[in-house]
Amino acid sequence: MVRLRHIVGGLLLCLACTIAVSIFFAFSLLNPTQSCLFPSVTKGKIRYNSDWGSHQLALIVPFRDRFEELLVFAPYMQNFLNEQKIKHKIFIINQVDQHRFNRASLINVGHLQSREECDYLAMHDIDLLPLNPALNYSYPEGGPFHIASPDLHPRYHYRTFVGGILLLTREDFELVNGLSNKYWGWGLEDDELYARMKKAKLNISRPKDINTGQKNTFKHIHDTKKRKRDTARLYNQREATRWRDHQTGLNTVQYRVVSKHKLMIDEASMTVINVELICNYTVTPWCDHKSVKSSKHRR
Known part of the structure; x- marks a missing residue:
């Protein structure tokens, strides 16, 4: 009689476990936020679902000596892009010369x-974080998409401004031959890019x-007191960079990749590429300050 009681108790326990497991899986299927709306992250790798589309964004961040900003930027942008279901890879291009x-x-x-790896890119300043979730980072089928519009940017408001955050397809970026390599120091390279895009008759749209x-x-x-911009105009730089280059x-940039590293900040994964640019004197x-030999020229 005691043995029978144990057998019955064991059967009831198994039945209860089976019902609990069935309810769990049923709830998971009925609750899409657990399985569909967000990617799963395993050791920094995101497994995207089919509803994220076929395009992949290269988030390209030109970089030097701004690690504390990177600590904020990378996790923030990964979360922002994940919320929009944007497949992406973050590339930190670190100038080490x-x-x-x-x-x-x-x-x-x-x-x-x-x-x-990627069929479109975002030229993205590290010190500019999008706050409005309506700012769309999806594939710019209609031509270059300037997210940091002069109507929205906190500092630059002139009509031809295309800096801060700009999306281009791989084909459009190569059509205009990328950016001019003549702009050492701060400023004006975006204005020259605007001229390239207009010459190629690309339609620039904004949010x-x-x-x-x-x-x-x-x-x-950006902390202007901590990081003063390198606005010096040396030799004939002012005159030589005034006109369309x-x-x-893209087809003439000279550089050497010193090393590549995978870096994780919180759950944000990125590729850091240490680069030495080569100057044609x-x-x-x-490209160099006459009296400064230090590598800490900061933008």
């Missing part, structure tokens, strides 16, 4: 290093129906 910072050349390098403005669409985290671009003697 002793020349002045060259944002345009680093973006050219980033495209060359990422184009086998519409955004319910935020210049004060609350983006967070600008027909000589340099005959074309751009202003």
